[in-house]
Amino acid sequence: MIKDPSISVVISTYNSIPWLEKTLWSYEHQIFRQFEIIIADDGSNEETKEFIKNYIEKSAKKIIHVWHEDKGFQKSMILNKALTACNAEYVVMSDGDCIAREDFLQIHYERREPGHFLSGGYYKLPLELSEKITEEDIATQRSFDAEWLKKNGLPASYKNQKLTSGFVTAKIMENLTPTNASWNGHNSSGWLKDLKAINGFDERMQYGGQDRELGERLFNYGIKSKQIRYSAICLHLDHARGYKNQESIDKNKAIRKSTKDKNKDFTPYGIVKEEK
Template sequence: MRPKSVSLIVTTYNWPKALELVLLSIKTQSVLPNEVIIADDGSKQETRELIARYQKSFPIPLIHSWQEDLGFRLARSRNLAIAKSESDYIIMIDGDMILHRHFIRDHKLIAKPNYFVQGRRVILSELFTQMLFENNKTKISLFNTGVQNKLNAISCRLLAPIATKFLSKNDYSSVRGCNMAYWRNDVISINGYNEDFVGWGREDSEFVVRLLNNHIIRQDLRFGGVAYHLYHHENSRHNLDDNDQLLKLAVKNSVHNCEHGLNQYLIKNKQSEVIND
């Protein structure tokens, strides 16, 4: 069973220059998602203005989900966006990932019930990233000198399902939330992302631990769903020790759910619908 509808969620924080390239790459998809939701962790006016400008001509609904800037709260930002989504399948990317033109098509083709998908990323050099910004360019080839891990840049519709079947690993190692997909109902069943995670790191791994504990199987998408990661300096990791402990507890206790997650926003949305009726 393939998804009937797809929500593409794009996380962002105060980097409108990168977000614009992402939006341009979405517009040129061979298969468009049904909606795009920008999960904004408190960006300033420049990002708001960019999204408003693109909303006027975007080929599909472009929704801006914003929260107040109270520090790095990626988990909450994602939950808010998921609660706003109206599709049965969700693809989550970071706001610095330029998408190959078949990105959405590839994810839809590999999707199946009781599975989630871990995509890969293509690393771009600092110099090549700067060139993309200067030229407002999103067309990238694996033959470009700024493409550093070229194997991840190969897109082949015939190879993708075969490689994915034999190269997937059903654990939480090497998890990256910058390119991931899952069924909306599966996310609801584990209460979404754990908002006890603040600051950078490990929220994706703990999220995957709970999916696995709920018997949702991992697929590693190879030779498809290609996304190019714009160069940037690493985020601050001052909260990493605390987040590591949360992850270890989830693994040790075989956690299936989290207390502070998605459900609170689904309840609010449902209450709002009742009041409006």
């Protein structure tokens, strides 16, 4: 077990054992080995807690389970608690429904740079294919093979090139893509000191852009971003989003507008709370 990790991997989850298990399997097969896992659990039930406890006992990885009481969608809050539990200087953040390719952490580690954060993307799978992927499919990495995925129900799409591009092509595509290199909660990384300097996530924000708002404060703080969406690959497993609502999205848009208009690089509603 790693005592002094170079990377803390923060994985968010909530009552989704099958997807979390597939996600954790993918970190058992990473080329890069010097990491710990922080499971940021937004109030999952006893069944999920028992699953995580049992998984930790059988895994050789250093895994820390950070949990709080279920009070609705409070991902920003649990992510802040997870950040305070990190033991590495560098943090990779993803979700418990994202299977990481074997070189996922290696790419984040090699591309990290002072004064920058890394912005990755994901490749979304349909529900039936998400359910079909097994531990062996992840261990052999065939779950990242475009031809194997097509044989198992993946529709044809120009987006498939994200899975087939080699190292050189991926770098070229990252230089050419018009997609903004924003902080994306499913696949981004940065220095813990920078994330703490802006006080982490704004805990007023529920579903809808809280990750982007954090990235916008990093920009305002003077941190630049680098695109790795074609290099650091993860597969997003499909599921329903019962927590999505327009009221939350509208509130978050207003907070993001304030961050942008006032050039804010710090939230008083983050890791450290301002005394009233």
